[in-house]
Amino acid sequence: MRIALFATCIVDAMYPRTARATVAILERLGHEVVFPAGQACCGQMHVNSGYLPEAVPVVRNHIEAFESQDYDVAVAPSGSCVASVKHQHPMVARSCGDAALEARAEAVGAKTYELSALLTDVLGITDAAAQLGSWFPHNVTYHPSCHGMRLLRLGDRQLNLLQSVGGITVQPLPQADQCCGFGGTFSLKNADVSTAMLEDKTANIKATGAELCSGGDASCLLHIGGGLSREGSSVTTLHLADILASTRENPVSVTGDILVGGKVAR
């Protein structure tokens, strides 16, 4: 299968390793990965902040970038960006009265999958250790992010994949379904409430005794990791894709400066 990667702006700029891990997983399964070079961002920040006219060129760009490439399905390691492509892009096209663009947005959206949904529903991965060779001998917990859970209805797909990784220990996270308080510009406009939500999330994470918290959305992980780092905790965050990509031969490093919150003890 030819799979187009939507790297998302945050992953592209802040967590390139997660995009490379996504490529590695798909290529390991024998698929061809293409990267539509014109892509930039889903425009979710603009839409959610009320800047619809400013979102139009961003959405148009995304549609054109993915139309210009020949592929079977597109994938992004981010539930919220996929939800934006699927649900917000047609709405943005409608807002500027462009019915043709709306239809094109629907078409691109229909072919776009969140990583765990692609792996589970399309590629039939149920056992990451056996089918992907995933090996990650660490004690982790997992935060399901809101948009994956409620807009994409990912259910337990991410958690199931995580639990099937070789060597891993997954601790249940108390009040896992509670928002971490990121919410894009919400964390700037209502910084105090966002912080109060974050504090509860990091406290719950620390209570699990896990070395790190995993999830499927880089932005939530950036937020949670940033909070843990500020609290001086040794617990950090790592994207699900990085964990799935990790193997015995080439284990993912859990030290280094793309992780916030210090080193993960082995």
Added chain:
Amino acid sequence: MSSTYLGMPALPVFGQGNLNAVESFPLAAKRELGNSQLRANLGHATHTIRDKRLRVVGELPDWEDLRNAGSATKQAVMARLPELLEQFEQNFTARGGIIHWARDAAEANEIVRDLIGEQGADEVVKVKSMATQEIGLNEYLEEQGIAAFETDLAELIVQLDHDKPSHILVPAIHKNRTQIRDIFLREMPGVDPELTDSPAKLAEAARSHLRRKFLSAKVAISGANFAIADAGTLAVVESEGNGRMCLTLPETLITVMGVEKLLPSWRDLEVFMQLLPRSSTGERMNPYTSLWTGVTEGDGPRNVHLVLLDNGRSAALADEMGRSALHCIRCSACMNVCPVYERTGGHAYGSTYPGPIGAILSPLMTGITSEENNSLPYASSLCGACYDACPVKINIPEILVHLRAEDVDSKRGTKKLPSQMDLLMKGASWAFSSGKHLGLLEKGLPLGRIAAGRKKKITKLPGIAGGWTRSRDVPAPPSESFRGWWAKDHRDPAAGAELPDSPNTDSTNTGEQA
């Protein structure tokens, strides 16, 4: 009052009264967040109700069908509201009730005052009504020398304490038992000075206080949960029975109700009597449901009035994207699951309607340009928990975003200088409108690494981004974006992607853990 006016004025009137915040949400939230007792009380209460609701909702195999039915009924009602109101008026009037139409809070308050005046009363009993909270009726009557006694227990506590409700169903959610005992001792005439904070003792004190009021009051004021158009019947749902005392004992009953509470027929009530109690208190059935149709010979009140209130509802109805906010049956499920409400409480929202529904309903009813209410649509992380919980499936996150866009648009070109947010959004629009633009900017990532320094984290950012670094670090960016790496290393598909061991950092990956 005219009985030909169909409740829909030609030009929508915006609502007034207790709908407007007096300060912006972030400011009010900051103050409320500082109250640790409030936060503890709220966290405990919302989590308890939340779990209970999930349990009883889980018992119904057709819960989603019920939600769909409720949502469809409300949609149908909104589509033909003027017609249903007319039908209701005919049936209600035919059974001896009298209808009054109120365009806004001021009109409604005057109508109620005049009706009380006609009875020569200077005291009324009330059963919990959001509509009268909304129009500030108690305060207005007090100015007119009329005392209004709340009879719902929680409502009574809040009233005695000269406080405002902070939750639409559990108005005293922010108070604990000891606080309630202190309020009773301080404010309740003739209360036993030995009163303890045991729930039974507190209920007993309230009961004897209220009984005196029920027996002496000539006029009662109530809200209504539903109005059935083809029967001319009103319904109130409550759990203590004090409402039933109000509805049956006094000579005169005045109900104040928003125009959106209509249901076409008796049959429709069935769906809502299942949706409401489970969503609100987590009960299978509410203890008291009172229904009344006009005046009945020899039974109940002699004079039955209904004030039909617009106060911004037609403005909300005129908003195609926002009108489904009027489907709300005030169950409070959305606020019980809202992570923002859980931490700030109801007072931070300013209006009678707090939480997620308040964040959309208040600005819809007052207009988005209304001072301070324009901060309400931002009082959400858009986590979507409210939409999942809402028994009539109001897509609150979508309406929040719609109102944010209205707010931004209403300010375009009106300011001398664009805000930091405007500039950020404009800049990002340029950056994100092409892969080339973003690629160019990403060439600056190494600069971010320098800014992060040896600790490899950024702990202070300027401007609005400073809100982020007040409580969170930002990791040092990588030295190269994914795009940059792909262009260099992945042009040849045959090369394959190696798992990045130390992709853009000087991190050590010795492979020891294998």
